[in-house]
Amino acid sequence: MTALLEVRGLDVRFAGAAASVVKDVSFDVQPGECIGIVGESGSGKSVTARAVLGLASRTATVRAETLRFDGTDLQAASPRLLRQLRGKEIGFVSQGALVALDPLRTVGREIGDALRLHTDLSPTERRARVLELLAEVGVPEPRVRADQRADQLSGGLRQRAIIASAIALRPRLLIADEPTTALDSTVQAGILDLLESLRAQGTALVLISHDLAVVSRLASTVLVMRGGTVVESGNTARVLGDPQHDYTRQLIAAVPTDRPRGTRLGAAPRPAALSPGAPTAAASSGNSGVMPATIAFEAETPVRPSLTPEFAKDAPFDGATTPAETTDATADVVLEASGLVRRFGSRTAVDDVGFVLRRGRTLGVVGESGSGKTTVARLVLALERADSGTVRVLGERWSESTERERRRLRPRIGAIYQDALSSFDPRWTVGQIIEDALTRGRSRRAGEDAAHLLDRVGLGPELLGRRPRLLSGGQQQRVAIARAIAPRPDIIVCDEPVSSLDVSVQAQVLDLLDDLQASLGISYLFISHDLGVIRHVSDDVLVMRAGAVVEGGNTESVFLRPSHEYTRALLDSAPRLPARAAAT
Amino acid sequence: MVRRLGPLEVAAVATIALLALAALAPGVLAPGDPLAIDPLSSFESPSFAHPFGTDESGRDIYTRVVHGTGASLLIGLAATAIGIGLALAFGLLAGFGPRWLDFGTTRVIEVLFAFPGLLFALLFIVVYGPGVVTSTIAVGLSTAPGYARIIRSQVIRVRTSPYLEAATVLGRGRTARIVRHVLPNVAGALFVLATLGIGQSIVWASSLSYLGLGAVPPAAEWGAMLSAGRTYIASFWWMTFFPGLFIVLSAAATTLLGRSLQQNVRAS
Known part of the structure; x- marks a missing residue:
């Protein structure tokens, strides 16, 4: 069988860059086949897709030994022919479903464009075809939706509309670049089902994602890319089940899905000094199922195993709160919320939410976008006023106090955010940011300075003079964590702290948070849409939907025996690695 | 991060340096007396002895222009300072005060905006009488609403930023937040505005x-x-x-420099 798309020795280099961003990439796509390209940001996966489409940026030089679509040499093709192919034969679903539609045009016109350019259909016929397409991709009430603009549609509907426009001309090949990245897991599941049904009908698919679990659901062949080269490729089950390359193994190990609390995700071992009193969870699961310590992640350079025994001795709650106590249900309550309600206009964002957070424990809050998770975080931090209900911090009045009264307690409850960078004053250096937070702390210890704190979060002192925007995403989040722990808080509210990080960096940050909890006895209120992350970090979990808590309790029992149907739906929708791979 | 200066920007900086020298030490560039009259050589066209010619009383125009720099620039600077100062107060009130105050000040600014600036300045002078001081104040007052609008939006941008929220979470009070975060982050825009404004103020003061x-x-x-x-x-x-x-020259040089600063601020 001849391949539909044949790529041999693809090489892409940007003008002025020393090295190629894509080096010697080869793959074939057969009709009706789905191949997946997996890699972290900067691995060259998107550039590869764009180069194939002839959409690489103007400054890029694309070279390949072979670049053929259905026998046509794409390198020799005229721009006109390429345009023809792109519309008719090759569909493209881009990343950023939320911005790929023109906000001033209706969805129907947007999809109709492809038909107008490439077919002779009359406007009435086009309209009929658009409605058919919308129905086909599972948009409810296509007649209504076709006349709406992008901002009137949810993220999932927008992504479906984009897919509808990409398949309008029945392309034989569909290239989807991170088609579900910005979407909730139940929505993501729907989109993946849609792509799968297109594939079953004979459309070849190239699926690009940073998410191994997403790719493993659809692709029969997978390419793992790193630094512009394919480090491993082959049958999906084989690659995930029996990875040959270290990097593939790291990627698989770093996925937190189904990995219970206490397991480490990253390569660095937990420093021995950090587990005084041998916390049960850490000891039992130990390093089993984790990579050998010799494999270091290079994605995140200055990460050093840093927590030396002196630090552990320095810890404020030493002895008083060893992690062993975290299993003790009578441990003191540090944060208590009851009957929280917050309305925005007629919409109830948070509806009667209550919970208790104990010292040294983690309460996970999981839900899809719009479920009110972030509003709960803001209510807890008293950045938002509750319409009713109360929050008590360390047993003291909090939500009903004035800001002036709260200020005394503020240093005891910290926060880290999804977008660490924007939470730093753009004029400040890393050193200033941490120094500033240190001055807010309770009795500052001698010798405790910004460099010391950076060390605790695994960063070197050479970063002190840098500005955060010049750091990598993982480093930025580490600086945010250093700032959060500087005032020696009892509680840290973590709002999607790892959601914008690559999976291996995410693993390191989660491990860091875990270590800090073990050594400092901090309690986390941990908010995430990612079930895998929540399961990995939380002792207890709250499942939120439309502002209300639908289910709560011990994490393992909620995940293993969900009692609410929404929780079950949420769990089912989460893409996961095949069982064998996860156990490796 | 600073872009390399283009030839126009170099010229602007050189012009401003020269003007500053003329303002601070006019005697260095033009040792003569700007008020000394010499009726015998009135209305002389530019020559080697009088590069810019002489006026009706035989005063050397070059000397007068050099010595006038100080007054003109001072009026421009003072008027801009008054305008920006007022605008900063307004902007902070509007950005940090209660909502009704923001509403109130914004409406007042909009009403002032309805008048052409120069007309407003003239009105002020009609009430308080002509003179260097009143005309400076008048120019300052009439440019304030424009600055106030920009500063208010900048203050609001910083006030609603995640890093200000992070400062609140750390337990910083309002004053500390303004001094440590808002003012420094608004300062960049303010500096650009001021540089752009000086040229305009010089023109307006000269017009008056x-x-x-x-x-x-x-x-x-x-x-x-x-x-x-x-x-x-x-x-x-x-x-x-x-x-x-x-x-x-002075208006063009300051405006050019302001534009270039603006681009640098945006780029960073």
């Missing part, structure tokens, strides 16, 4: 002097010199040309 509402002859001020030369413009062009040239 030209109308006889600011500095009055025989004071060596560019606007006043323009006014004095107006009568003779048909026969003795240099009397108006050179003071006018300097108004244009």
Whole structure:
């Protein structure tokens, strides 16, 4: 069988860059086949897709030994022919479903464009075809939706509309670049089902994602890319089940899905000094199922195993709160919320939410976008006023106090955010940011300075003079964590702290948070849409939907025996690695 | 991060440096007395002895232009300072005060915006009488609403930023947040605004002097010199040309520099 798309020795280099961003990439796509390209940001996966489409940026030089679509040499093709192919034969679903539609045009016109350019259909016929397409991709009430603009549609509907426009001309090949990245897991599941049904009908698919679990659901062949080269490729089950390359193994190990609390995700071992009193969870699961310590992640350079025994001795709650106590249900309550309600206009964002957070424990809050998770975080931090209900911090009045009264307690409850960078004053250096937070702390210890704190979060002192925007995403989040722990808080509210990080960096940050909890006895209120992350970090979990808590309790029992149907739906929708791979 | 300066920007900086020298030490560039009259050599066209020519009383226009720099620039700077100062107060009130105050100040600014600036300045002078001080204040007042609007939006941008929220979470009070975060982060935009505004203020102050509402002859001020030369413009062009040239030069140089700063601020 001849391949539909044949790529041999693809090489892409940007003008002025020393090295190629894509080096010697080869793959074939057969009709009706789905191949997946997996890699972290900067691995060259998107550039590869764009180069194939002839959409690489103007400054890029694309070279390949072979670049053929259905026998046509794409390198020799005229721009006109390429345009023809792109519309008719090759569909493209881009990343950023939320911005790929023109906000001033209706969805129907947007999809109709492809038909107008490439077919002779009359406007009435086009309209009929658009409605058919919308129905086909599972948009409810296509007649209504076709006349709406992008901002009137949810993220999932927008992504479906984009897919509808990409398949309008029945392309034989569909290239989807991170088609579900910005979407909730139940929505993501729907989109993946849609792509799968297109594939079953004979459309070849190239699926690009940073998410191994997403790719493993659809692709029969997978390419793992790193630094512009394919480090491993082959049958999906084989690659995930029996990875040959270290990097593939790291990627698989770093996925937190189904990995219970206490397991480490990253390569660095937990420093021995950090587990005084041998916390049960850490000891039992130990390093089993984790990579050998010799494999270091290079994605995140200055990460050093840093927590030396002196630090552990320095810890404020030493002895008083060893992690062993975290299993003790009578441990003191540090944060208590009851009957929280917050309305925005007629919409109830948070509806009667209550919970208790104990010292040294983690309460996970999981839900899809719009479920009110972030509003709960803001209510807890008293950045938002509750319409009713109360929050008590360390047993003291909090939500009903004035800001002036709260200020005394503020240093005891910290926060880290999804977008660490924007939470730093753009004029400040890393050193200033941490120094500033240190001055807010309770009795500052001698010798405790910004460099010391950076060390605790695994960063070197050479970063002190840098500005955060010049750091990598993982480093930025580490600086945010250093700032959060500087005032020696009892509680840290973590709002999607790892959601914008690559999976291996995410693993390191989660491990860091875990270590800090073990050594400092901090309690986390941990908010995430990612079930895998929540399961990995939380002792207890709250499942939120439309502002209300639908289910709560011990994490393992909620995940293993969900009692609410929404929780079950949420769990089912989460893409996961095949069982064998996860156990490796 | 700073872009390399283009030739125009280099010229602007050089012009400003020269103007600053003229303002601070006019004697270095023009040792003569700007008010010394010499009736015998009145209305002389530009020559080696009088590069810019002489006026109706035989005063050397070059000397007068150089010595007038101080007054013109000072008026421009002072007016801008008044405008920006007022605007900063307004902007902080609007950005940090209660909502009704923001609403109130914003409406007042919008009403002031409805008047052409110069008209507003004239109105002020009609009430308080002409003179250098009143014309400076008038120019400052009339430019304030424009600045206030921009500063308010900048203050609100910083106030609603995640890093200000992070400061709140750390337990910083309002004053500390304003001093530590808002002012430094608004300062960049403010500096650009001020640089752009000086040129405009110089032009406006000169306009008022030209109308006889600011500095009055025989004071060596560019606007006043323009006014004095107006009568003779048909026969003795240099009397108006050179003071006018300097108004244009100073306004153009400061504006160019402001634009370039603006681009640098945006780029970073």
